[in-house]
Amino acid sequence: MPELPEVETIKREIEPFIVGRKIEGIEIKDHRNIKGISPEQFKKKLIGQKFKGLTRQAKYMLFELASGNYLTIHLGMTGRLLFAPDKYVKIVFNLSGGKNLYFSDARLFGKIRFFEAMPNLKLGPEPLQKEFTVEYLKKIFSKRHSSIKVLLLDQKLLSGVGNIYANEALFRAGINPHRKASSLSEAEIKKMQHAIEEVLEEAIKYRGTSDSWYVDAKGEKGGFQLRLKVYGKKNQPCPKCGTTIKREAMGQRGTFFCGNCQK
């Protein structure tokens, strides 16, 4: 599923393609991804507008329009933004210059919203920004009774990390996902902070993880699935010590870890 590295990869591809282009038409094949506004209003508000910029906030893409309005797209689990259509296309943006941008989403978990002005997405700091410090993690970990794994997925505390990179970062830091966040020592918090930054930067470098549905705007798979150490590796040997990797549900999410390497 698209997490920070996957969304960043798509953002980098889409930005030069859309900036300066006008939305000349919108084809809505399925309106269920459009939230908070009717399909008719969605078209009326957007057709004729020009894209000014595109930024990423955690897993969201924030499209800035020349009018000062905004469009946000969250890809959910199976959402795609594509230069060419696939069989799950729900919305087509007809752009000036005879180009199209396709929004595809097999499972309809993606969300598209229109805003009159810059929205506040109510997200916690994201790992590649300067607010992501050991001090910040100490602050949010110290008073929490939930597990470190569940906490890493809370977008209000820390944004951009999803299930794949939470599992991978915990493995790299050598921390057991069941540990209470408040039980981590300062040294462990430092390892955690470093592991999160490292795994996200590496995943961006490899253009994301195509474990199941993810493809970039060109429809191509990423490369990081070949570098996963624990995610999806149930019953396979740990790459460090050979112990069988376990899978357990935590917070209703698949959690993969090595019981020997992660204490």
Place this chain on the structure above:
DNA sequence: ACCTAAACCTGGGCGC
């Protein structure tokens, strides 16, 4: 304020 769990949704993979 904090924490947990259900609900949303459907293609793909599996067993038979």
Place this chain on the structure above:
DNA sequence: TGCGCCCAGGTTTAGG
């Protein structure tokens, strides 16, 4: 070949 079943999970919502 095809049917039924179960799984995947980010975010929102409800409830304790």
